Amino acid sequence: MGIVDRYAGAVRSSDLKSEERTTHSDSDVLGAMGVADRRLTHDRNPRWQSPLSVPLLRLFMGDNHAASQIVAILADMAWRKARQLEVRMTVLQSEDLARACLAWHRDGTCKPCGGHGVLKIPGTSVLGDRDCGVCKGTGRIPFERAIHPPEFRPVAGWLESEMTRASSKAGTEAMNALAPKLDL
Numbered sequence: 001m002g003i004v005d006r007y008a009g010a011v012r013s014s015d016l017k018s019e020e021r022t023t024h025s026d027s028d029v030l031g032a033m034g035v036a037d038r039r040l041t042h043d044r045n046p047r048w049q050s051p052l053s054v055p056l057l058r059l060f061m062g063d064n065h066a067a068s069q070i071v072a073i074l075a076d077m078a079w080r081k082a083r084q085l086e087v088r089m090t091v092l093q094s095e096d097l098a099r100a101c102l103a104w105h106r107d108g109t110c111k112p113c114g115g116h117g118v119l120k121i122p123g124t125s126v127l128g129d130r131d132c133g134v135c136k137g138t139g140r141i142p143f144e145r146a147i148h149p150p151e152f153r154p155v156a157g158w159l160e161s162e163m164t165r166a167s168s169k170a171g172t173e174a175m176n177a178l179a180p181k182l183d184l
Contacts, residue, residue, distance in 0.1 A: 003171045007033055008061050029174070033057075036173035052166035053173070059106070060167075067102065074098035074159055081155050089152065097152050101159045104146045110135035 010026035019025040037054035051073050058066040075091070075098040082089035089097070109115035113132035117139040121128040131137035147156040 003029065003032070003174050004057065007057065007171075007174070011058075011061055011063070032174040032177040033170065035177035036170055039177070040169060040173055050166045050169045052163060053170040056163060056167050057170040070102055071095065071098045074101060074163075077162065078155050078159055081158050082152075085154055087151060087155055089155070093152070097147070097156055098159070100146055100148075101156050101163070104141065104143060105160060105163050108140045108143070108146070110139055110141050113139065115139040 006026075006029045010029040013026040016027045016030070017025065018027045033054060040049065040053045041051040043049045052070060055066045055069045055073070059070060075095040078097050078101075079089060079091060079094040082094065110117075110132055112134045113119055116127055117132055117135060117137040118127050119130050119132055120126065132139075135141060143157070143160060144150075144153060147153050
């Protein structure tokens, strides 16, 4: 069982006793994730900072309150990237773009085909052999359709790639926080 699975269980645990014999008690995992969040948010080298990592993990573990923190971080990132790419964007537009990117990242499933990529046979619950015309058989809503106006798409694409990159860092950093306790 990986650290992300352990974190999912620890978040919902009612037993937060620290056990000296183990490094994977619920309190150890929660503490390691807290250390990971501090390191990823306040790293001395800005290249290694990833303040989105732990909030995204919390969001996908069911903590919907993390969404507002993520939107605030994404909006700031979008506004700064827009300046760098010379895209005219207000702070309010960057917040709207952040919400749209997070919504697509959370649930970009194509609604007409239910994420299968193929349409159901009319009048049945059986999948047919015709590709969905909306998603072209991918099962996901095309990202470009979710972003309006079109001039924001380069910033939105960058935000999506940053969310994907950040999603992989929290578990690794939490394991690094636990590593001194482990006999490797």
